[in-house]
Amino acid sequence: MMRQRKRKKTVFLSPERLVFKETDPKATLTVYNPYDGPVFYRVLSNVPERFIVSDPEGCLPSAYRVDIAVQYRLDEEEDANEKADNKFKIDLYSEGKVLLGSKIIFAEIQTSKREEDSFRPTRESSVPRPAASATTKHSPRRSDGTTSSPFIIIIGLFCVGILIWPDPGTSRYTSFIEISTSHRLLAAYVLGLITVAIFR
Known part of the structure; x- marks a missing residue:
């Protein structure tokens, strides 16, 4: 007989997307364990050098949850494309280190660019300016x-x-x-x- 394939478990977490602001570059990721037995979790990132995770891995008893603090490392030299490509992968393992399930979420970096910084000096037009009439320039009344x-x-x-x-x-x-x-x-x-x- 063929060995029955073990069914993957769903990873329950909140929120579905992490949002970081330049004024407050911190977020909280909550992982839940609604299953009967304990599970082990591990938080991975495609750019781990940009984030600081308080508890990247640990054991989660049955019917428990864990709040994981995630902080974004501010780097002014990063361009918009680099800030948009941020992902996290949360894996669940059994006691024997067998992968039970995985889930990928995205991280959004919101810039706080001031409104006045988006304006640029305008160029002087080459169109000749209309001459002011004598009546509008010296009107006494x-x-x-x-x-x-x-x-x-x-x-x-x-x-x-x-x-x-x-x-x-x-x-x-x-x-x-x-x-x-x-x-x-x-x-x-x-x-x-x-x-x-x-x-x-």
Whole structure:
């Protein structure tokens, strides 16, 4: 009879991908043992010189787990392709050092490049710049239409009429209209605002 092939065991771990940041180049890999008996684990890497593993191998009793601290070695000389090709392989062994199962996970290196570093100086264009017109360069007044508003002109003339209106009793034609001192002060104030708006 042919010897029955032993079935491989599934490697249970968390997370499925290790993420390292330049500001915090550390991650935690958790390996579980949901099986009846103890198993031995071993953590391998395709670039072991880039990582520091706290417990690269050990024994895991039944229904236990182990948290493995993994630290990424910062190296500014590495290019983007080298940082993207990082893998870990977790092997499970029996007491007789028989391979029970394996699993490969990837490691992601997130760079913290500042936003202002992604901008570069622009080149000066050879297209001639448009010449500024004399009206826009030496305009003495604003072009918002304030000085030519008919409404403001009417209000200004009305305020002038209030200020030059005679006092009651000085003329028989003005006895039916009496303008108080407060009204004259208000008209003078409004007329001052209009004058400032026009000659500003």
